[in-house]
Amino acid sequence: MLYPSIDELTAKAESKYILVTVASKRARQLRENSEVQVAKPKSKKFVGVALEEFISDELVHEFLDGRK
Numbered sequence: 001m002l003y004p005s006i007d008e009l010t011a012k013a014e015s016k017y018i019l020v021t022v023a024s025k026r027a028r029q030l031r032e033n034s035e036v037q038v039a040k041p042k043s044k045k046f047v048g049v050a051l052e053e054f055i056s057d058e059l060v061h062e063f064l065d066g067r068k
Contacts, residue, residue, distance in 0.1 A: 003042050003043075003052070004051055004052060004054075004055040009051060009054065009055060012054065012055065013054075018061065019054070022050075022054060022059065023050040023054060024047070024050075026050035026054075027046035027047045027049070027050045028046075030046040030050060031046050036049055036053075037053050037059065038052050038053050038056055038058060
């Protein structure tokens with residue numbers, strides 16, 4: 001069983017697009033030697049760690065509405 005499950009992740013994110021965008025940006029930061037915000041991540045890959053941070057509320061995103 002994968003952790004975190006896709007059902008938990010999609011329930012927390014407004015859309016799958018936002019989830020993928022936030023996770024990929026955070027994974028890039030982790031790859032460039034940013035500090036991990038989860039105590040003991042289960043995943044060894046950067047995207048997995050980013051998703052674990054997202055599900056544990058350590059990673060938050062903010063909407064900036066650029067439409068006028």
